[in-house]
Amino acid sequence: MSKSKNDLAWEAIFERYSLLDELAKNGRVSISSEKINEFRESRLMTKFDHRSQLPDLFGKHKLSILPTSRGTYEIGPFETFCDFNKDEIGIMSMPFRSDLESIDYKDITSESAAINCAFVCSILQDFTGEEALFPTVSGRMGSSSFEFTINSGSKKVKIDVENSQIEIDGGYEGENSLALIEAKNYISDDFLIRQLYYPYRLWSNKITKRVRPIFLTYSNGIFHLREYEFSAPELYNSIRLVQHKK
Numbered sequence: 001m002s003k004s005k006n007d008l009a010w011e012a013i014f015e016r017y018s019l020l021d022e023l024a025k026n027g028r029v030s031i032s033s034e035k036i037n038e039f040r041e042s043r044l045m046t047k048f049d050h051r052s053q054l055p056d057l058f059g060k061h062k063l064s065i066l067p068t069s070r071g072t073y074e075i076g077p078f079e080t081f082c083d084f085n086k087d088e089i090g091i092m093s094m095p096f097r098s099d100l101e102s103i104d105y106k107d108i109t110s111e112s113a114a115i116n117c118a119f120v121c122s123i124l125q126d127f128t129g130e131e132a133l134f135p136t137v138s139g140r141m142g143s144s145s146f147e148f149t150i151n152s153g154s155k156k157v158k159i160d161v162e163n164s165q166i167e168i169d170g171g172y173e174g175e176n177s178l179a180l181i182e183a184k185n186y187i188s189d190d191f192l193i194r195q196l197y198y199p200y201r202l203w204s205n206k207i208t209k210r211v212r213p214i215f216l217t218y219s220n221g222i223f224h225l226r227e228y229e230f231s232a233p234e235l236y237n238s239i240r241l242v243q244h245k246k
Helices: 005-016 019-026 033-037 056-060 111-120 123-128 194-204
Strands: 029-032 064-067 072-076 081-083 134-142 145-152 155-162 165-173 177-184 190-192 210-219 222-230 239-245
Touching: 005 019, 005 033, 005 056, 019 029, 019 072, 029 033, 033 072, 111 123, 111 165, 111 177, 111 210, 111 222, 123 177, 123 210, 123 222, 123 239, 134 177, 134 194, 145 194, 165 194, 177 194, 190 194, 194 210, 194 222
Parallel strands: 177 210
Antiparallel strands: 029 072, 064 072, 081 190, 134 165, 145 155, 165 177, 210 222, 222 239
């Protein structure tokens, strides 16, 4: 099988900057977006939503990558992904609002449309138990500054984050909580914990209400919502499934 552009570019970066040697010595390595951009656009080189998307070199050496600011990344044997639960559950039927003509739950092609549909059909309200939800936050924003511990090989290491860019697909505030939603319009085996964790850390430090990380998957007319919590907020891998519904 031929190698992808990302595979070739990362191999060149590792060779140019002797990253495997530094990893063997220090267990982790920091790299700037400027160095990555010398070989290929960093935006394309660092977006891995699932384990299967990691470059061959990362998979071979059990490596992953996390952003620590708007221009720096940390590479190491970090456990950055979480497997989705596989237990089967029944599918609840929710009425679709017949008065809405501009959205069709059978023809949703984007993640934003999936969230909008879940909202107008009261799927989000039913799942969160919040009778009144209001869309309040979404889009790209800075993560603010925080530190956390992550599983790295056989040990745990501390990582400092300084205003890394994050993106929230949808944020809905109710009387008692703020639901932060990461959405995908396809089914996968796992997900990148960071997509829930960084927004969770940002908003947990900004508001007093409970922050609820929610992963929404839409496929073939079915919404699957999973709510997670971080039992130890400063530990990246303390993620735990709280509830899920279809």
